[in-house]
Amino acid sequence: MKKTITLIVLISFLIGCKPDLDYKISGYSQKIIVEGFIENGKFPKVYLSLNVPLSEKMDTDSIQKYIVSRAKVTVSDNINSLAIGAKTEILTASWDNKQFPPHSYFGTEFKGEEGETYYLTVDYGGYSLHAITTIPVTTNIADFKTTAINDSMRVLSIILDIDSKLKNSYRVYTKKQIDGFYQQTPILFNANLSLSGKKEFNISPLPNKKDASFSEGSYFKKGDLIQIKLCTIDSVSTDFFKELTIFSTTSGIGNDMFIGEKDALKSNISSPGFGIWYGSAITNQSYIIP
Amino acid sequence: MLIVATQKISSQEKQIIVSDSLNYQSITQKEFSIQEVEVKGKLKDANLKSGSAGLEIDVKQLKLLPRFMGENDLYKALQYMGGVSQAGEASSELNVRGGNNDQNLILLNGALIQNPTHVLGLFSVFNPDLIGQMRFIKSGMPAEYGGRLSSIVDINTVNTIPEKTVVKGSIGLISSRIAIQIPISSKLSIYSSLRGSYISSIILPTLTLFGIDKKLTQNKYEFRDINTGFIFNLSSRTKLTGDFYTGQDILRIKTLTNSNLNENSSSWGNTAATLKINHLFNDVWSLSHQLNYSKFKIQSLIDWQNSGINLQSQFENINYKADFFHLAENQQIKFGAEMSFSTAVPQTLSGDSILPFENKNERNIINSAQITGYMRDEWTYENWLFNVGLRANLYAQLGPFTDFKTEGNDIFPAKSIVKSFPISIEPRLFTRYLINSHSSFKFAATRHYQYQNQVPVFSFGFPSDLQTPASLYVQPQASWHFSGGYFQNLLDNNWEMSVEVYYKTLENQLEYKNGIEATFSNSMFEKDLLVGKGRTYGSEWKLSKTTGKFTGWITYNLAWSYRQFDQLNGGKPFLARNDRRHDISVVGMYKLNDRWNFSTLFVYVTGSRLNFPISWFMIDNKIILEYGKYNGFEMPAYHRLDISANCKLKSWHGIQSELNFSIYNIYNRANPFQVYLSSSAFKTKSFDFYINMSYLLPIVPSISWTFHF
Numbered sequence: 001m002k003k004t005i006t007l008i009v010l011i012s013f014l015i016g017c018k019p020d021l022d023y024k025i026s027g028y029s030q031k032i033i034v035e036g037f038i039e040n041g042k043f044p045k046v047y048l049s050l051n052v053p054l055s056e057k058m059d060t061d062s063i064q065k066y067i068v069s070r071a072k073v074t075v076s077d078n079i080n081s082l083a084i085g086a087k088t089e090i091l092t093a094s095w096d097n098k099q100f101p102p103h104s105y106f107g108t109e110f111k112g113e114e115g116e117t118y119y120l121t122v123d124y125g126g127y128s129l130h131a132i133t134t135i136p137v138t139t140n141i142a143d144f145k146t147t148a149i150n151d152s153m154r155v156l157s158i159i160l161d162i163d164s165k166l167k168n169s170y171r172v173y174t175k176k177q178i179d180g181f182y183q184q185t186p187i188l189f190n191a192n193l194s195l196s197g198k199k200e201f202n203i204s205p206l207p208n209k210k211d212a213s214f215s216e217g218s219y220f221k222k223g224d225l226i227q228i229k230l231c232t233i234d235s236v237s238t239d240f241f242k243e244l245t246i247f248s249t250t251s252g253i254g255n256d257m258f259i260g261e262k263d264a265l266k267s268n269i270s271s272p273g274f275g276i277w278y279g280s281a282i283t284n285q286s287y288i289i290p
Numbered sequence: 291m292l293i294v295a296t297q298k299i300s301s302q303e304k305q306i307i308v309s310d311s312l313n314y315q316s317i318t319q320k321e322f323s324i325q326e327v328e329v330k331g332k333l334k335d336a337n338l339k340s341g342s343a344g345l346e347i348d349v350k351q352l353k354l355l356p357r358f359m360g361e362n363d364l365y366k367a368l369q370y371m372g373g374v375s376q377a378g379e380a381s382s383e384l385n386v387r388g389g390n391n392d393q394n395l396i397l398l399n400g401a402l403i404q405n406p407t408h409v410l411g412l413f414s415v416f417n418p419d420l421i422g423q424m425r426f427i428k429s430g431m432p433a434e435y436g437g438r439l440s441s442i443v444d445i446n447t448v449n450t451i452p453e454k455t456v457v458k459g460s461i462g463l464i465s466s467r468i469a470i471q472i473p474i475s476s477k478l479s480i481y482s483s484l485r486g487s488y489i490s491s492i493i494l495p496t497l498t499l500f501g502i503d504k505k506l507t508q509n510k511y512e513f514r515d516i517n518t519g520f521i522f523n524l525s526s527r528t529k530l531t532g533d534f535y536t537g538q539d540i541l542r543i544k545t546l547t548n549s550n551l552n553e554n555s556s557s558w559g560n561t562a563a564t565l566k567i568n569h570l571f572n573d574v575w576s577l578s579h580q581l582n583y584s585k586f587k588i589q590s591l592i593d594w595q596n597s598g599i600n601l602q603s604q605f606e607n608i609n610y611k612a613d614f615f616h617l618a619e620n621q622q623i624k625f626g627a628e629m630s631f632s633t634a635v636p637q638t639l640s641g642d643s644i645l646p647f648e649n650k651n652e653r654n655i656i657n658s659a660q661i662t663g664y665m666r667d668e669w670t671y672e673n674w675l676f677n678v679g680l681r682a683n684l685y686a687q688l689g690p691f692t693d694f695k696t697e698g699n700d701i702f703p704a705k706s707i708v709k710s711f712p713i714s715i716e717p718r719l720f721t722r723y724l725i726n727s728h729s730s731f732k733f734a735a736t737r738h739y740q741y742q743n744q745v746p747v748f749s750f751g752f753p754s755d756l757q758t759p760a761s762l763y764v765q766p767q768a769s770w771h772f773s774g775g776y777f778q779n780l781l782d783n784n785w786e787m788s789v790e791v792y793y794k795t796l797e798n799q800l801e802y803k804n805g806i807e808a809t810f811s812n813s814m815f816e817k818d819l820l821v822g823k824g825r826t827y828g829s830e831w832k833l834s835k836t837t838g839k840f841t842g843w844i845t846y847n848l849a850w851s852y853r854q855f856d857q858l859n860g861g862k863p864f865l866a867r868n869d870r871r872h873d874i875s876v877v878g879m880y881k882l883n884d885r886w887n888f889s890t891l892f893v894y895v896t897g898s899r900l901n902f903p904i905s906w907f908m909i910d911n912k913i914i915l916e917y918g919k920y921n922g923f924e925m926p927a928y929h930r931l932d933i934s935a936n937c938k939l940k941s942w943h944g945i946q947s948e949l950n951f952s953i954y955n956i957y958n959r960a961n962p963f964q965v966y967l968s969s970s971a972f973k974t975k976s977f978d979f980y981i982n983m984s985y986l987l988p989i990v991p992s993i994s995w996t997f998h999f
Contacts, residue, residue: 028918033907051905051916100908194697244910265914275909 028053034275039282040114043107044075071124073105120277130270135279136168139232153219157200164196169238172203175227191242220289230283237278239266337786338730338777347424354889356934357952360462360994365414370875372845373830385868386428388826388851389440392744396443399533401562404586404605408513415537419458419469422448429773430720430734433666433679439738439769451479462994464489477523486514510542527570536561558588582609604635605757625665632658634757656761657688677720685741686710687761709762714739729778740767745802763816768797784837796824822855842878859920871896891932897925930955947997954990
């Protein structure tokens with residue numbers, strides 16, 4: 001018996017407690033991640049980064065090598081950017097700490113126009129990436145509707161008159177008086193491009209428990225002035241943002257207890273790039289909650 | 291397998307051979323027809339001679355295995371029997387020969403148990419004091435069983451009338467149980483049992499006295515179950531039995547260190563009821579009617595993206611079957627029919643405020659009906675035994691049902707047929723050849739169809755699989771299973787050795803690609819299911835010592851389990867989540883004397899596989915994860931060693947009792963319960979993603995006192 005106990009104790013020490021997590025998954029290949037947009041009446045803006053392998057420990061310093069700050073980014077309204085009459089601009093690079101990646105490329109020479117097509121070229125590391133997008137025709141908010149939750153709180157909806165032939169979808173941002181910035185309504189409206197005619201959409205933003213205005217939840221306060229930004233995007237951009245809206249991880253924690261391969265985002269950037277170059281038709285409206 | 295029955299006539303004992311096959315029905319009938327017959331054990335060479343009816347689990351032997359928190363768990367013990375892999379830490383799920391957990395048919399007195407787990411899989415729902423017989427079939431399934439692709443676990447509670455009132459029970463660290471059997475007369479007896487836990491009411495508050503974080507007491511976990519029933523001998527040839535089971539688990543996670551499950555709660559439970567009448571026409575013919583009801587319901591509150599989401603899922607089944615049985619000297623014929631109606635509610639949903647998606651309150655209930663007929667014949671010819679059978683199923687989805695479409699819904703009214711499937715035919719063949727008195731060879735080829743499916747959406751043992759019966763957009767699963775084995779007994783049948791190989795095809799396998807969050811905004815998630823195929827193959831080795839003071843066994847499985855879906859992994863085959871390449875179980879039991887016996891259990895299983903991201907990037911201020919090769923991540927191997935000692939105490943006022951001392955996971959292996967991607971990106975702005983593992987069960991010593999009188 002003594003021998004058995006000795007053996008067991010020995011095995012206990014030999015095997016130890018916690019296993020090492022050997023995280024080696026083959027298949028990582030570096031991609032140039034592109035997030036670029038051009039809106040009607042505004043200059044184009046492009047963010048570039050590299051995808052970060054998960055096996056690598058990251059900190060504020062090491063993340064720098066995944067930010068692409070020395071690329072040549074060209075936007076043109078002609079497939080041949082050097083053609084006579086083409087509006088072409090090499091974007092200016094600048095640090096931008098408001099979001100990640102904290103470095104952007106922006107235009108200063110020409111602004112986006114409704115119905116126009118724009119070409120993006122990114123030259124970096126010996127690669128040349130290409131993408132194309134169109135700014136759709138602007139959609140206006142046809143009407144507003146509020147539903148009372150109690151004496152002071154309202155659910156706000158917008159009514160859009162949808163022309164199904166245009167195959168557009170809609171992203172909505174709202175800014176309450178209390179907010180310092182626009183909050184995205186985390187739904188892509190008409191994501192299946194199947195709706196037609198006048199449709200009502202609830203635009204209450206996602207309640208954020210960390211937000212000072214959380215007590216209002218996803219509702220709007222009676223008498224509050226709400227700024228509403230409506231972005232109309234075309235069907236190619238819709239395909240991308242549809243998946244992004246559903247499956248992105250906004251908090252970084254939580255969703256990965258779920259299994260299953262998430263749908264790959266439908267990038268419109270040529271390889272080895274990945275991401276989206278999209279045109280967006282913007283309308284801004286204000287509304288006082290009745 | 292040969293069964294020996296002992297007929298007690300006065301003071302004499304006479305041994306007769308009741309059956310050449312382990313057919314539960316035949317045993318029941320024979321037991322019933324001959325008064326005071328008890329199944330005493332199996333013949334020494336049963337390993338060589340057994341027919342297609344699978345493995346008769348030695349309930350008494352398994353009760354000697356090391357316990358967890360004082361609880362015997364005979365169902366979980368199947369994980370150590372060879373050919374079966376456990377799904378993971380603290381899981382009662384069975385992956386039989388590379389199959390999925392929903393491919394096991396689990397019956398309690400003939401009624402379906404949809405989810406046999408308590409405490410997230412730490413215990414099964416079966417009260418060990420009441421289990422009379424337990425059968426496990428993983429290959430060569432005879433035609434009377436069907437409806438699942440991989441295995442049958444057929445558990446029956448005690449079905450004989452005791453001579454006097456019997457009380458059994460156990461007092462353990464986190465739960466206790468008591469069971470009572472009362473003979474009302476020589477023809478009628480009733481039984482009842484209760485089992486319940488006191489984890490959050492007693493254990494956690496007590497542990498705070500020893501310094502555990504008081505916050506943990508805000509968590510709640512309890513389970514309870516009740517079994518009750520009766521046995522009524524209407525005449526010397528007719529017997530009526532009724533059994534009822536209901537159980538409930540309640541889990542509320544308020545705060546848990548290193549967990550992403552905070553603010554989640556769930557409750558779930560099974561109910562099963564059976565009414566059965568057996569009639570013996572004469573010595574060779576018998577008939578059994580059985581009416582079964584079963585229900586499983588789960589209700590969860592999930593904290594998802596700052597919104598509270600109520601999810602409910604339910605499965606209900608009512609089933610009638612009639613079995614005719616003919617038992618002659620060298621031949622058994624069995625035929626019968628079965629009719630069942632099922633109602634599945636894959637998920638119903640409601641949210642606490644505005645949900646971050648377009649919530650469609652359009653949900654379907656899937657009603658279905660199935661009629662099955664079967665016939666099988668088992669006979670022996672010289673050294674051969676054959677079991678040939680055929681099973682045929684007719685299945686249809688019934689209305690009411692709405693096929694939600696963007697361009698106008700298709701509405702099917704009540705009592706209409708939404709979709710009928712062609713008759714499925716399941717041929718079954720099993721054969722055994724006795725090479726000599728020490729060795730035999732067995733071969734089986736069987737076809738299976740499965741209409742009731744469950745699709746897992748969590749990567750760990752949370753019982754929230756989506757109920758997905760065959761319906762308008764879901765085809766039934768099917769498989770071919772080929773199996774062969776060589777069996778050898780050594781040293782006067784004191785040692786048994788076997789090697790089995792198998793090959794299994796899997797058709798219409800279902801995979802839900804998007805995780806549970808996508809079901810929130812989807813009226814008909816079944817339209818998004820991916821359909822693929824699979825194949826599994828492997829070998830199973832077993833060496834056991836069956837007699838003497840020291841008994842036990844060693845099993846080793848070498849197995850491969852592949853799936854192939856056109857939409858996944860570029861259409862190339864990939865290793866299934868339950869691909870466990872190496873699986874070793876070592877069980878030893880030592881009877882020192884009449885008072886003391888000891889047991890030990892060691893298991894080693896290759897880690898299961900997960901689908902994991904390989905890189906991340908950000909677009910639109912959102913973190914996007916890029917996934918790598920499908921199921922490309924292998925979790926760390928699972929292994930642990932348990933030991934146990936049983937001490938029989940002196941009888942006190944007629945109460946027989948014993949103390950059990952068990953140590954679970956003696957070398958404190960941190961087996962991963964869940965592996966997930968974690969990040970402090972939004973807390974510290976460091977963009978530090980890392981892979982996190984949560985562990986559940988460290989070394990757990992326990993003591994329990996069991997008694998009977």
